[in-house]
Amino acid sequence: MKIxxxxxxxxxxxxxxxAKVTKTGKIEELKFQTLLGLRQIEGILIGRRYFEVPIVVSRICGICPVPHILGACTAIENALNVKVSEQTILLRKLLLAANIIHSHTLHLFFLSLPDFFNIENDLELLKKFxxxxxxxxxxxxxxxxIIKIVxxxxxxxxxxxIGGFTKIPEKEKLKEILEKIPKTIEDANLLLETFKKIEYPEFERETLFASVFNGKNYPYYLEKIIKIGEEK
Structure with missing residues (x-):
């Protein structure tokens, strides 16, 4: 039987x-297949000026455009030996942090959580939680x-x-964001408690994990890529 x-x-x-399944229920073969067509982003960039690259590659994904645009900026800066200011680095880290929060909240709560409770759609999710x-x-x-402001x-x-930003965010706008952080931490702790109550199935397999690492704090900007176990 084929499913x-x-x-x-x-x-x-x-x-x-x-998947191919026998009459006794044994899985003989299974495949997970991506259905997205060939994007050819690299082909789009051929013949374009270097400063056009970041804005083009940000279109690779609508959920995570920030690492794409900043990755392109920093790659070109490294190639041209361009040094950016500490302010630029801080604003880029703020952008990346906001994108991580946005993306992970979407993935964990709206994409992953429903499967643990056999929830079929968002309306059912909103009703139960x-x-x-x-x-x-x-x-x-x-x-x-935050992403919009920065x-x-x-x-x-x-x-x-490349080299920074076309416009620096207004201080008043950043202060408004800062005032909302305590409530956001409260909301995050509520979600944390929700996920702590889930009974996760035991699952283990041999995997080669990779990570960014700097040996000091939580790394996510211009860090060294290592295999887990190479921290030293």
Missing amino acids: TIPHIHKIEGEAGFW KKESKAALRIRTLALE GGRAVHPITPI
């Missing part, structure tokens, strides 16, 4: 799944607001460029 799921929902992107859903939405809203807009930021 086919042409479209898997609750994932970022498009993918399908199929009303308080938690509001908290998750508030967290994502604040993260997108990056020029919430989706596909436009202010980051």
